[in-house]
Amino acid sequence: MLRTLATFSGLLLLALAARAAAITVPATTDQDPALPSLTANGYRFHAESFGDTGKPVLIVLHGGPGGDYRYLLGLQALSDVRRVVFYDQRGSGLSPRVPAETISVEGYLDDLDAIVNQVSPGRPIDLLGHSWGAMLASAYTGRHPDKVRRLVLAEPGFLDKDTMEAAMGGGWPGWAVVGGMARAWLSQWRVDSGGDPHARRDWLIGQMMTLFQAGATCDGRVPALEGWRAGGAVYDAMIGRMGDDPAFAARLSFRRGVEAFAGPVLLMTGGCSPRMGEAQQRRHMVHFRNARLVNLPDAGHALFNDQPEAAMREVRRFLDAQP
Structure with missing residues (x-):
């Protein structure tokens, strides 16, 4: 009782x-025209860029699926060496809503390619993705290895069906x-x-x-x-x-074609991230020709927020390294 x-x-x-x-x-960009935006692939993304237009471009891809880039805005500090571009993916953040049936990985890669062609025409970009964004970054690099110069993958959840179970599992x-x-x-x-x-x-x-x-x-x-x-x-x-x-889940692959990418790859992980941590990222490393792994011991999955100075230091070192 x-x-x-x-x-x-x-x-x-x-x-x-x-x-x-x-x-x-x-509000989203279709509801509030004052929001910063970028129109590509026939769609008005919520987007911002920082840094001089003449600098090499770094595009940042946020997590989710369905998140936004606000939690990654600390990366705008890299605007002293790059033009840093952020955007909320289609249907996410402050970008306009679209029907669920129109959303696909292929569509997201088409969106990213349209943005790349607009902000860095004829010049390879640096690409940084976190979690879901890292999965998209890997998939894009496999599809367009000639358009990516350097690749930062911060704890991609999984890249294929073999690594999906480790990322999607969990107890109480x-x-x-x-x-x-x-x-x-x-x-x-x-x-x-x-x-x-x-x-x-x-x-x-x-x-x-x-x-x-x-x-x-x-x-x-x-x-x-x-x-x-x-x-x-x-x-x-x-x-x-x-x-x-x-x-559908078994068909998903975010690593198809990455073996053709010869550029440097930095995988980042947090020491307090059990499912997407070091063991998972070592499984991902084997698919890339020129990859190294950095573990931030006092960070969880949100490593750019848990240890922003340490994470930024590693990204800067990677971007500044000689080819």
Whole structure:
């Protein structure tokens, strides 16, 4: 009886909290024309660039699927040696929403190629990706090895079906995560959609994506990563479809063609990242002709946020190295 009463009381408190102040989500570039943007492949991406246009270009690819580049903005410090370009991938962050059925890896690679051709015509780029973004960076390099000069892969989750299981597995997430998920589920009804049919789902997926990071931090806490807005449809089109369609998941390959890339590759990992850490990245290394691995012992999966100075130092050393 007491346990039932305690459970009911907890749920009541959560329900009351869910009726608190409304939550708003930021507008996208099609809703707010004042946002910085870049139009490529017939689409208006939320995007920013830092550094002189005459410098070699470094394009940064954020994680997800369905994240945004806000948490990686510290990399703009590299603008003293590169023109650093950030963009929110199609359907993600502050870029316009699109139907889930139009989202694919191939489409994302086409988007990236259109951006490369626009910001660095006729000149190879440096490419840096984190997590999902690193998976896309690897896939793009395999497709266009002549368009990439140097490649930084910060904890790509998996590159093929052989490395997928290690990245996607996981045990009990812990009560803190479960409680956070319950609060997020209730709190989603506080989202003021303002007529935006994607707002509530985007907000909920953003909360869940952050909570899932708790198992890849040095202290086990949920990381305080800054983000604008998740892309719920993107997450559903990729992660959701992988769960529902094993054949689709088995066909995914982000390493096809990378053996043709002769340029240098830096793989980065955090010592507190169990599933996507050093062991996983060593599995990825074997597919590249000229790769080395750096392990940041006091960082988790969000290594550019956990150890920004150490991570930046390694990236600078890699970009400045002689061919």
